[in-house]
Amino acid sequence: MTIKERYRRAMEWFQTAIPEAETELHYKSPFQLLVAVILSAQCTDKRVNMVTPPLFEAYPTAEAMSTASLDDIYSYIKSVSYPNNKAKSLLGAAKMLVEEYNGEVPSDIDSLMRLPGVGRKTANVMLSVVWNKAAMAVDTHVFRVSERIGLTTGSKTPLQTEKELCRYIPEELIPRAHHWLILHGRYVCKARRPDCLNCGLTQVCRYYMQESKKG
DNA sequence: AACTCGGGGCA
């Protein structure tokens, strides 16, 4: 099966199979999404969802957060923060937003990646979710699913995966494909014990083929 | 590009 055929089948699935589920789309502002995504790194969504309501009540905007003290921010996110780093990232990002971007979240990748706590993945999430741009944020879900169903072939780094996916997926479908890959990876094509019975892509899936052989 | 970081989830 050619790579284009694999993509064609995946695209068909993308159109029909978005599951009903909580997504990053449930955010009140770009700033609050940014904070949530920064906190999400190395941490489960559940725990992030525990701390964000009180955090956003205290600091609903970049401006509000930028004037807070490190300790105050830290007190809100203790349970999802490693010693010292995330409160610093949040405060630093809030300050940079206020000082350099008029309190708004910028919409280009270079500006986003200058923010503390924001790497390539987080920056691409913002571009994709907030501005619907043709950005592919490669996290482990996207990486794993793409490898299994053959959209990538042995990509070694997230950046290589990102480039390969963007090469074959039509620009206007990239935000949807991104959304789909993440949800599919989270709820169906899980790292351990994936729900292959609920997946429409078993015909193109290397993982499924392997498991089938095992019996 | 490879390494570090470090609490949580899971076997």
Place this chain on the structure above:
DNA sequence: TGCCCAGAGTT
């Protein structure tokens, strides 16, 4: 208990 995780930051 020990292994792996998921990203950002560092070298």
